[in-house]
Amino acid sequence: MIATAGQPLADDETEFAAELSELVAEGAPRVFAVVQEKGDREEIWIAAWGMAFASHVEVITIGDNIRMSLRTPERACRLLADDDVTAWLVWLTDESDESDESDESDETE
Template sequence: MDESLIQDMVTGSAPRMFAVVEEDEDETWVAAWGLVLEEHTEVISVDGDLRMSLQEPEGALDIFNAVDNIARLVWV
């Protein structure tokens, strides 16, 4: 297969990536990374202790906003 066709196929099917960014009164940090795939979203915390398979990226906010910090999605 032609290299440019392969590159187009890969680029066209690549998942969107985002970070779950948390902040409190003193600091801001990346808490997790996520990939939006064709039919679902995968999220893994930076420390590797939490993995989620979700229908929508915003579902990660339900988990990360459950603590006292404020979480938001930042698209890469």
């Protein structure tokens, strides 16, 4: 159980460490990549990495280090696609994550 304002944290170091781990796990953003594709699978590369929080996403492109704060990961795909390049949203999944996500990758042209 995570302590809230006004509640004491665990006295025991092991319990405290467990509470910290739980806090971090519950608040961790989902990580995703925007993968660009040129032609019909002729070339593919990771164009950006992102973190999806409950209220917004943060994205950093690779190479030119553009940083974006956006409402959705799909918006990052739209911004990183053009006439010759398709952008794919790919969620990084944790092997321990047993949830069945149907939106593992979304194509945005």
